[in-house]
Amino acid sequence: MDIELSPEDAAFRDEVRAFLRDNLPDVVKDGAAGTPSVFVEPEIGQAWNAILHKQGWLGYQWPKEHGGTGWTPLQRYLFEKECALAGAPNLTVLGLKLLAPVVWTFGNEEQKAYYLPRVLSGEDYWCQGFSEPGSGSDLASLKTRAVRDGDSYIVNGSKIWTTHAHHANRMFTLVRTNTEVKKQAGISFLLIDLDTPGVSVRPILTVAGDHEVNQVFLEDVVVPARNLVGEEGQGWTIAKFLLENERGGSCHAPKLGYDLDQIERASREESDGRGGKLFDQVDWRRRLAQARLGVEALEMIELKIISEIAKGKKPGPQTSLTKMLASNLRQEIDLLAVDLYGPAGLQLDMARPLYGNEAPIALHSKEAQLASPRYLNSRAWTIFGGTNEVQSTIIAKSVLGL
Structure with missing residues (x-):
């Protein structure tokens, strides 16, 4: 989905694109692509963190006074979107996005001075x-x-x-x-x-x-x-603050859309078992379209939250909605990948990692090899960070007033 940007924000987006083109190493990109779980291994994640830290962009969600970029909410969203579209790995969210806001909001000066620089430098994991x-x-x-x-x-x-x-x-x-x-x-x-x-x-x-x-x-x-x-x-007050950041502090839609694009492109080449290509099947294109509509609706909600944050408002209970929608879409898209490759998508190597020279040999393709591990791993999406049932209860009470 394209949004109309001001000249300043368009220039910022282009700067991020150029940086990613010139500084995202292939080994890091391949490691991210070959990771079936949410968190990449430290050898991949910390390497990318170090590159961003050198650029001064690692604390892109942080206030400037604590070592961050001081970017606007829209700039932060654009950065995450461009990283997703470039195939960059997820950042080490636990220190950067969960603990750090707790420390600068609730911690004392000694804690801020000690822990925040160590999160950025990678000294603490x-x-x-x-x-x-x-x-x-x-x-x-x-x-x-x-x-x-x-x-x-x-x-x-x-x-x-x-x-x-x-x-x-x-x-x-x-x-x-x-x-x-x-x-x-x-x-x-x-x-x-x-x-x-x-x-x-x-x-x-x-x-x-x-x-x-x-x-x-x-x-x-x-x-x-x-x-x-x-x-x-x-602690309970702090935990609610932290979980609100965990559920609504990222933009999920661009990464989901990126993965859906990969599946759609592959389906134009994969056989449907009937002498044609899978993309030629009406039912398959309908499933792709349904997922695409879900991703675009999620992006609209995320952009709405960004606009509220830009006005100085807190993310609020609508973060539960984005968490639940993103979790369901993640599972739906990963199921599409399994169905895309058919029997070839059932390869389930237990050895790790699935990237690099020592990765198990893919029987069909690297993408097919990752289909089942990703599908199984994403079963946890509707559990971690608060189950779908918990999110539904929050929405019912806080949003709908039930």
Whole structure:
């Protein structure tokens, strides 16, 4: 979808396009294309982060006073869109887009001065410790306990589905610091060094064969009290702020549209098994059109949110709508890819990575090899960041007033 840009914004878009053309390495682009999961491996993601950091663009969503670009909401959207269309990898969202806004909004000056530069430099690689066994959608029921002991907290419990904890050196987490009050009021936001004694990480392999998530165990972990962000009992407020950024802080539509374009182009070459091409089939073109309409509708909603942010308003509960729509479209488009390649799309290599010289040999094509892993991995889209059911409840209560 094309939007009418001012001369200044058009010049900015062209500058981003030129930068991507000249500075996005093929090895990084190929690594992103060969990654079936949401998060690329650090060897790919951190390499791209370093290039953007050198350019001064890594903190593109950050305020200028904290090391960011100071770009307008529309410029940020244009940057993400051009990155998606160029095939650049997703950025390491956990530190850049989730933790950093929490630190500059709720953290003290010492925390801002220490943690924010380390996120940009790549010295710290963060994971998120929210969900627990038995506390996923009902996050407020979490049981990981942090007991104050002088200048420290003693933390016991476990976190699950912790993305990239096996790569991270730090984790931001929700802990229960008070059991005598309403469950939401007893939660605090704590930063934990994963090298601390008592922390252990156990891998969880997904059905697609990816080692993306983990379970983190915390046994008598001593955490300095200075690592508390905000006040005790403020964790639920901070978590809602963070989740609002997670659900609505990115532009999903351009990447979805890019993937749909790849599928449409491939379908013009793939056989339909009847002597023609798959694209010649009316039912197939109807499915492509339905997905395309969904992507364009999502982009309109995202642009509406951008316009509200530009006016100084918060994203609000409509971020739940974009999260739910993007999740459903992600799964729909990944199913199209499986159907596109037919039996060839059922290849499911469990070895990783699926890029580089040591990748398993593709039986049909690299795109076909990635179809099943991507389809299986995207089953999680309607779960992580708040399930579709949770998003529906938020929309019903906050938007529709039901």
